[in-house]
Amino acid sequence: MTNEALHIDSLDLERFLPYRLSVLSNTISAALAAMYGERFELSVTQWRVLAVLGRYPNLSAVEVAERTKMDKVAVSRAVAELIAAGRLDRTMDRGDRRRSVLNLSAVGREVYQQIAPLALACEARLQSVLTADERVMLEHILDKLSTAGVGMLLTGSDLGMRQG
Numbered sequence: 001m002t003n004e005a006l007h008i009d010s011l012d013l014e015r016f017l018p019y020r021l022s023v024l025s026n027t028i029s030a031a032l033a034a035m036y037g038e039r040f041e042l043s044v045t046q047w048r049v050l051a052v053l054g055r056y057p058n059l060s061a062v063e064v065a066e067r068t069k070m071d072k073v074a075v076s077r078a079v080a081e082l083i084a085a086g087r088l089d090r091t092m093d094r095g096d097r098r099r100s101v102l103n104l105s106a107v108g109r110e111v112y113q114q115i116a117p118l119a120l121a122c123e124a125r126l127q128s129v130l131t132a133d134e135r136v137m138l139e140h141i142l143d144k145l146s147t148a149g150v151g152m153l154l155t156g157s158d159l160g161m162r163q164g
Contacts, residue, residue, distance in 0.1 A: 021145075032122055036115045041085075045070060046116065050087065050104065054112040058093075058101045087111060114148040 013019045029044045036042055042050070059067070065075040065099050066072035079102060082088040093099040103110055127135055 028126065029129070030120070032119060035118050035122065040111055040115060042115075043078065045074050046082055046087075049082060049102075050076045050108060050112050050115070051119070052087065052100055054109070054116065057103045060093075060099055060101060064102065064116075080086050082108065102159060 005133075026090045031046045032047070033042075036047060037044075043145070047072065048068050049064055052067050053059060056067065061076050061079045062072065064070075064079070065072045068075070071074055078103055079088060079090075085107075089103050090100050093101050130138060
């Protein structure tokens with residue numbers, strides 16, 4: 001075999017879409033964390049849990065992890081810390097005693113109501129660099145990529161991934 005035959009395409013991370021999306025997401029999360037982290041003593045994971053439960057009450061920790069695509073162990077740890085801090089309440093589901101549900105406590109709602117406007121202001125500042133048409137297109141592109149990403153997770157066969 002020649003060197004040409006052995007050549008493997010190098011991965012140009014600066015142009016690799018999954019890497020770029022991850023870096024952008026981490027950069028934005030870090031900026032948000034800088035705004036609320038110290039003031040409210042919250043980690044990024046804790047804020048995401050609060051944000052999801054502020055929008056979708058009565059979820060289990062597993063459902064929070066599924067909605068956010070975060071690691072279940074990280075979510076479980078954040079939930080335990082938020083309960084200990086009095087920011088979340090955990091109760092048994094009335095319809096299924098095996099399932100516990102999470103909700104913002106009064107303290108958690110207060111924190112959420114203070115941080116949500118900061119998060120929205122950050123989003124507005126981020127979107128301000130885009131034209132109205134670009135914002136619409138970005139929404140469309142993100143929806144398409146989300147659908148394609150779910151499809152890849154479900155099948156993966158087109159990438160030579162094992163089906164399990």
